[in-house]
Amino acid sequence: MNNLDSLCQSRLFSGISPNDISQMLKCLSATRKEYAKDEMVVREGDLVDDVGIILQGSAQSTKLSVTGKQIIVSLHYPGGYTAVLTAASRGRRCPMSVQAIEPLEVLFIPIKSILSRCTKLCMGHEQLLGNLFDSIAERALELHDRNDCLIMPTIRDKVLTYLTRVMRETGTETFTIPFDREAMAEYLDVDRSALSRELAWMKRDGLIDFYRNEFKLLQKAVEKDFH
Known part of the structure; x- marks a missing residue:
């Protein structure tokens, strides 16, 4: 699976053609970063301004309990997100850590680039903004699913x-x-x-x-x- 396939699987780019996605990444100031196995992508307490989309590999979100025990909150696979709720919350620190389970490649998109009006009038930008809200809802429901187990x-x-x-x-x-x-x-x-x-x-x-x-x-x- 190539990087574009992963982005097409992401809810953030749902309904946007592969050709438009390639052009939009430049307008969005998107950057790619690679992580080794067990490397931290985000640490609990970090300020997060970017939505991260998994391109290759897998990661896990974890949180430390008051006793210092590590608790797995969720898993992330190609097309999935890292810290989308925190990025959209504007100023709140990340309540959990994200760590690579295996060699990982992540595409980071500044949240302000998604929320701002596109100066080049990209056809897919309005769709992207709507998809962002769907992505936030999806992530919130994932956490709700886990809470169903915990209670x-x-x-x-x-x-x-x-x-x-x-x-x-x-x-x-x-x-x-x-x-x-x-x-x-x-x-x-x-x-x-x-x-x-x-x-x-x-x-x-x-x-x-x-x-x-x-x-x-x-x-x-x-x-x-x-x-």
């Missing part, structure tokens, strides 16, 4: 809430999640050992089947309303 009272409820959402998004009862056990525990904010035990019990109880990060929700779980 569940038990580990079992957290797991089933998360797996049910992934099943609905993929449209299949068997799917692969992007987490290993440690990352899954961080995402659900539970102890890793406790999570592993609960997964084994859920398999015993006929709710799920799994092998590593491939899961299947069994009919008993699909029919139950966990919300």
